[in-house]
Amino acid sequence: MSEQLTTIQASNHPIYFNEKGYEALNEHLRNNKYSNLFIIVDSNTNESCLPKLLPILETDLTIEIIEFENGEINKNIETCVEIWNVLTELGADRKSLVINLGGGVVTDLGGFVASTFKRGIDFINIPTTLLAMVDASVGGKNGVDLGNLKNQIGVFNLPVMVLVNTEFLETLPQNEMRSGLAEMLKHGLIFDKNYWEKFLDLKELDYADFDTLIHRSVAIKNEIVTIDPTEKNIRKSLNFGHTLGHAIESYFLESAQKTTLLHGEAIAVGMILESYIAYKKSLLTNAEYVEIKEAIKAIFDDIAFDTNDIDPILELLIHDKKNEYGSIQFALIDGIGNIKINQLVENELILEAFTDYQS
Structure with missing residues (x-):
């Protein structure tokens, strides 16, 4: 220990x-x-x-x-x-x-x-x-x-x-450990660039360091929720990767021909998709987007989507509890370590993100 x-x-x-x-x-x-x-x-x-x-x-x-x-x-x-x-x-x-x-x-x-x-x-x-x-x-x-x-x-x-x-x-099985890792990566991406960079080479990570990394992750989440306990403002930053991630998770949960995803597996996809959207909205540079995509794909297996999957996933976004006044709100990273909340994203850009994820 x-x-x-x-x-x-x-x-x-x-x-x-x-x-x-x-x-x-x-x-x-x-x-x-x-x-x-x-x-x-x-x-x-x-x-x-x-x-x-x-x-x-x-x-x-x-x-x-x-x-x-x-x-x-x-x-x-x-x-x-x-x-x-x-x-x-x-x-x-x-x-x-x-x-x-x-x-x-x-x-x-x-x-x-x-x-x-x-x-x-x-x-x-x-x-x-x-x-x-x-x-x-x-x-x-x-x-x-x-x-x-x-x-x-x-x-x-x-x-x-x-x-x-x-x-x-x-x-804990390996896939469950990876599932938790997704939220730790998120904490770095939205709040602490130095923390994010610790995960860029997982082979270098010592298991003994892991307690300290968990402690830092809890501290980041706690800092955010202490400022905004009921998600009126900055706590929405914790939804990065979750707007699309939850819709994907729900779709795979209800779809008979899909293997149910662990929460972190769905959020990992969501973070790549939402990073692409941030890049297209000029909040991330291409280099930052590529760094995020490659780091996450190095840890998580690719999830296959076919053309019939995307519409029902977009449909599920409508029920996302983060929506306000009928519009879908995203929390998008604004450079690694910073976040912009309440971002509206058009469907075309979401579809483009799925295309890029599969490329």
Whole structure:
């Protein structure tokens, strides 16, 4: 493990790293009179992560495990209803505590379940995937998908604390690690050119440096959401790559003949497409665009689109929750490390971006 990482103070809760998080969690359990403790897991984290967490909990509280089947396809209101019913049957009350142990699906859904049960009970996020560590568990967004439309139903509500423990990454498959890397690349592209440049030669990256990189990514996201917690302004910069990326992810999720993409795989495509748009709008130089495209393509496999795919993807943009007054708003990078929000983009340019991505 690398050096001791400092705790990051978010708007009204701390984000702890590694061992420090477990100490803080046990202290929190000692200092608060909770009635019982519920740990929400999916079928993956129940098997691979729960056995790491249970032995460190120092509490006399009754601990109940609530498991649901893993996968974005289960991040819906039906799963919430099942969990609300289980909480009710097991005697959860307003003094219960929920711990969400899992990737973004678990922290998004578990946070939403806790935020709405009896008008809101305390919850703690323990992200177990790289994606959840650097993105989903930070910033207070909780919610579920509506059909294939991502994150349409949800609330802004903050956890009591977030515990980032990189030992959970040891259980993570390579494609899931890459998926999280997409959000880290995004943080560099929108906010910190030096940070972006650390990823240009991944072979040079030491695994020991990885904790420090995760810490920096969380710090960048936290800085942005602290300034703008409910996405009225600068927080929209975090949507870079996501306007097209979410539409692609939704389309591949609902399309029977397509293999479902991981979030980061879709966002990687979205970042290339939206960088091309930024280049065509003279926000990026050609050299910067090529650098971004080559760096991302060196990490992520190409995704094939045929002519019949593009129209339904554009159709899905209409439902994007970032839209205002019926127009599609993009966050586009304005030179590496800077961003311009609320950018309108015409369909022709989007189609051109897809053509260039495939070239």
